[in-house]
Amino acid sequence: xxxxxxxxxxxxxxxxxxxxxxxxxxxxxxxxxxxxxxxxxxxxxxxxxxxxxxxxxxxxxxxxxxxxxxxxxxxxxxxxxxxxxxxxxxxxxxxxxxxxxxxxxxxxxxxxxxxxxx
Amino acid sequence: xxxxxxxxxxxxxxxxxxxxxxxxxxxxxxxxxxxxxxxxxxxxxxxxxxxxxxxxxxxxxxxxxxxxxxxxxxxxxxxxxxxxxxxxxxxxxxxxxxxxxxxxxxxxxxxx
Numbered sequence: 001x002x003x004x005x006x007x008x009x010x011x012x013x014x015x016x017x018x019x020x021x022x023x024x025x026x027x028x029x030x031x032x033x034x035x036x037x038x039x040x041x042x043x044x045x046x047x048x049x050x051x052x053x054x055x056x057x058x059x060x061x062x063x064x065x066x067x068x069x070x071x072x073x074x075x076x077x078x079x080x081x082x083x084x085x086x087x088x089x090x091x092x093x094x095x096x097x098x099x100x101x102x103x104x105x106x107x108x109x110x111x112x113x114x115x116x117x118x
Numbered sequence: 119x120x121x122x123x124x125x126x127x128x129x130x131x132x133x134x135x136x137x138x139x140x141x142x143x144x145x146x147x148x149x150x151x152x153x154x155x156x157x158x159x160x161x162x163x164x165x166x167x168x169x170x171x172x173x174x175x176x177x178x179x180x181x182x183x184x185x186x187x188x189x190x191x192x193x194x195x196x197x198x199x200x201x202x203x204x205x206x207x208x209x210x211x212x213x214x215x216x217x218x219x220x221x222x223x224x225x226x227x228x229x230x
Contacts (some may be wrong), residue, residue: 033218035220040126040222041222042122042205042220042221042222042223043162043205043220045218090161090162105150105152105209106152106164106167107162107164107207107218109161109162109163110161111160111161112160112161
């Protein structure tokens, strides 16, 4: 099991450019999440998904889009990069409460993508 | 008031010391609680769940006080390898979704 993988590890973007942050998990988890973490700050939820084809906004969705066409993949799209989007982005996955395996609320995180927008 | 509040620290303690962190949460409907550990420039990883009865894992003890809405983490016999940021996490289920709220973390530095 690779767990949760994210690519790229690091990226520099110019203002106005677009990019997609990739996230894949091989644990057959239903729930997936995208967070951003600014220096010295907590994790803020951008978008989440409770299963393939279902996504919803988190706390800070503006400037981002997501899709969930498969259970494994949950890419995050930045359309017009802005300096305020400079951050570390973490993808995570989990099973929901009451899942057949007995319920697992633990979130498993990928290693993160460091994004710098100049 | 923030949903989840932690003292940011840093807590600088000598090796072998006992250190305790507290975390308060504002939503009384919160259902499950966790401590995560985050090393510098790494992803958060689950340290332990927190139960009302309290739970212990080696040198780590977690407690939940629902009446006062706080969670604690006690680390005994601190090791250099315990140096990290400890994140308090509070979950609340509803509408088919777990609302997961992370605290900003408490930084621990264990000094030789």
